[in-house]
Amino acid sequence: MTPAGRPKSETARQAVLAAALELVVEKGYQALTIEGIAERAGVAKTTIYRSWPGKAAVVMDAVLSESNPRLTFPDTGSAREDLRLQVSRVVRLFTEPSFAKPFVGLLAASQHDETLADTLHEWLVKTRRAGAAEVLRRGVERGELRADLNIPIAIDALYGALYYRLLVSHEPLSPQYAERVVSEVFAGLQASKNSVSTGASTSGGTT
Amino acid sequence: MTPAGRPKSETARQAVLAAALELVVEKGYQALTIEGIAERAGVAKTTIYRSWPGKAAVVMDAVLSESNPRLTFPDTGSAREDLRLQVSRVVRLFTEPSFAKPFVGLLAASQHDETLADTLHEWLVKTRRAGAAEVLRRGVERGELRADLNIPIAIDALYGALYYRLLVSHEPLSPQYAERVVSEVFAGLQASKNSVSTGASTSGGTT
Amino acid sequence: MTPAGRPKSETARQAVLAAALELVVEKGYQALTIEGIAERAGVAKTTIYRSWPGKAAVVMDAVLSESNPRLTFPDTGSAREDLRLQVSRVVRLFTEPSFAKPFVGLLAASQHDETLADTLHEWLVKTRRAGAAEVLRRGVERGELRADLNIPIAIDALYGALYYRLLVSHEPLSPQYAERVVSEVFAGLQASKNSVSTGASTSGGTT
Amino acid sequence: MTPAGRPKSETARQAVLAAALELVVEKGYQALTIEGIAERAGVAKTTIYRSWPGKAAVVMDAVLSESNPRLTFPDTGSAREDLRLQVSRVVRLFTEPSFAKPFVGLLAASQHDETLADTLHEWLVKTRRAGAAEVLRRGVERGELRADLNIPIAIDALYGALYYRLLVSHEPLSPQYAERVVSEVFAGLQASKNSVSTGASTSGGTT
C-alpha cells in the first residue's frame, strides 16, 4: 500500500539549496539559472525539477529554511520597545546580503508570479504582521497607544518605510534608521502641545 | 558637416511605445519581449535596438511620456490637505492598470539593473519626494507640524505604506486608504491627552 | 548450493513481451521505450533490465517466440514448388503487421548494433538460407536446376527481392508477387532458345 | 515585394554538411546528434534547425550533393554489359564508407519516417530504377532479353541482391559479386538444354 521507492536524497537537497543561495549572492537572482544551480550542486537538472517547479521555489525554500526562526516577536511590556526590537531585527536581516539578495529577487519575481506572491506573503509577511498587530493591540489595551489606532495602517507605515528603502529608494538601512522610523511613527506629524518629544533625535539624518 | 540622411521615424517610435504599453498590460512586463514588441508594432527588431538598449528603456519611455505630468504638488496652505491630495493622486495612478502594470514591472526589473534603478529613481521618485519634502517644510514653518519632524523618514512612512501595498501585501489601494494613511501618520501612535482626534475613524478597515 | 530466493516471475516475462509487441504495432519500433513497456506491462523498469539488455532484445525475444515455428521448408520433390511455397510463407509473414513491424524495426536497429545484427542473422536468416540452399542443392542433383548454379547468389536474388520491397521500395508484397519472383528468377533474363550461358565464363573460380 | 533579409550563409551550410558526413563516418548515423553537428561545424544549433527539420534531412542533403552525379546509366548496345557496369557502380558506392554509412543510416531511419522514406525513394531509388528499366526495355526490343520479361521484378531481383547484402546479411560486397549477380540473374535457375555449363564451379564463394 505504501508507495516505497527510493527516497529523495537529502544530500542532493542540501547541495541544491546551498548552491542556489551561493549563486544568488554571487550573481544575483536574475542571473540565477536552474542549469547553473545543477552544475554548482553537482546534481542533474532533472533532480531539481523533480522537487521544485522553478528557480523561485528553490530560492524560497533556501531562504525560508535559513531565516524563518530569526524573527520572533518580543514582549517586553512596552509596545514601543517591542516594536523597536522587532524593527531592528528586520533591518538587520535586510542588511545581510545572504538574506537580502534572494529576498529582493523573490519579491521582484513575485510581481509577475501570483503563486509565488501568495507563498511569499504566507511565509514571510503574514506571521510578522500578526506579531506586530499583537504588539500594537497590547499597547492599546495598556493605554500606551491611541485607542482609535488603525492597526493595519500603522503597520503599513512602519514596515512600508523599511520596504520602501529596500525596494524603491535603495538607500542604506541601518540600526539607527530602525530607531528613527519607530520614533517618528510614534510621534506622528502634527505639532501638539503635549506631544512630548519622545527623545527621538531632531537631527534628521536619513540614515 | 551636416549629416544629411534620413531622420528617425517618429511613426515607428510611437508604434513601438504603444505596442509596448499594450503588451505590458495584456501579458505583463515579464512576458514582454523585444521580438513581441517588434511584431506588434510592425517594426524590425533592429529599429528598436537602434533607439533603446532594452525592453526596460522602452517601457520607461512609454510610461514617462504618459504619467509624468499628472503628479504635481498642490499648495493649499494646509500641509495635511496638500499631502492628502497628493497621496490620493498617487493612489489613483497606482490603481490604473495602464500605469501600475508597467511601473511594477520596472520596479521589479530595477532590483537587478542598477542603471534602471537610477533612472527610475531620478524620474519617478526624486521629484515627488522633493515635492513632499517641500510640503512638509512649509507645514513645519507654519507651526502646523512638529518642529523636530524628520522629514525624510516621514516621507518614507507615508509613501512606504503605498509601495508596501503595491509591491508586498498586494492588498487593494483605494481613495479611502489614502485618507487613512495620512490620518494615521499625522496622529502618530502614542496616546496623548491633547492628541485631538483627527476625525479619522477608528474602524480600521484596511481598504 | 541451493539458490534460495524468489524465482523470476514468468508472469512478468509474458507481460513484458506482450506489451512490447503491442506497442511496436501501435506506435512503431522507434517510438518504443523501455519505460513505455514497463508501464504497459505493469512492471518495473528494473525487471526488464534484469532480463534483457535493451529494447532490441525484448522485441527479438517477443518476435522469435511467435514466428520461428512458421518457417519450415517443404520437400515436395520439385525445387520450384518448394521455393514457391517457402517464398509464399515469407511473404505472408512480411505482410502481417504483428511480425513485419517489429521485424523491420529490428533490421533497422541492427544497422548500428552489431550484436543485434549477429543475433538476428543467426535466428532469422541463417536457418532459412540453409533451408533454401538445401532445396536448391536437391534441385541441382535432380537435374532440375543448372549444374553450375551459384546457390548463395541465387538465394540473394530471390530473397533480396522480398527484402528490397520490404525495406527499400516499400511497395506492397502479395502472394502473386511471390509467384512472380520465383518465376522470373527461374527463367532468367536472357532470351532462352539459343541462350548459351554466356555468364558462366565470367564467373571464374571461387574468390 | 521581395522579402529581403540577410541571406543564408553558404559557409554555414557547407560546414554543417561536412560536419555531418564526418560524424556519421566516425560514429555512425545513430550516434549522430544535432548538437554534435553544431559543435563540430562551429555553428549554432538554431542555424541547423532553421534549414533542416532534423538530422535525417541534414544527412540526406549531405549525401545527395556528393553522390547523385555518380550513378548515370551507360548505353553500350548490350543490356548485359549496361547492367554489369551499372551494378558495378552501385557496388562501388556501397563499398565506400563515406557513402555507405550515411546511406544505411538513412535507410534504417526511413523505416519509421515516411517522409524520409519518400524523399529517399524519390532521390536515390526512383531514377536508378528508371535507368535500369530503360536498359532492360532496350534489351527486350533488341531480342537480347526474354520478350515476356517482368521488368520491375527483374530489377527487384538484381538490386535486391545488393541491398540484401548491404542491409541483411552484411556480407561484403565486391566487384566480383556484382559480376556474378548479373550472370546468375541473366541465366536463371532452371536447367536448359542449351545452357552449356562452362565448367565453372557451382560452389560460388559468397563474396
Place this chain on the structure above:
DNA sequence: GGCTAACCGAGACGGTACGTCCTGTCTTGAG
C-alpha cells in the same frame, strides 16, 4: 532633380537556457 547617406523591413547568425523525455543505475521496502 538628382545624390547619397542614414533609416527601414526582414531575417539569418552565434548563443544561452528552457523544461521534457528517456537512458541505464541505484536504493528502498515488501513478499
Place this chain on the structure above:
DNA sequence: CTCAAGACAGGACGTACCGTCTCGGTTAGCC
C-alpha cells in the same frame, strides 16, 4: 533473491529570445 516504485546522473531534444549582423529598398535633405 525478486519485485514495484521511483529517485538519481546524464545527454539530447526542439523552442524561445537574446543582441548582432547583413541585405535590399525607401526617404529625407542638401547640392
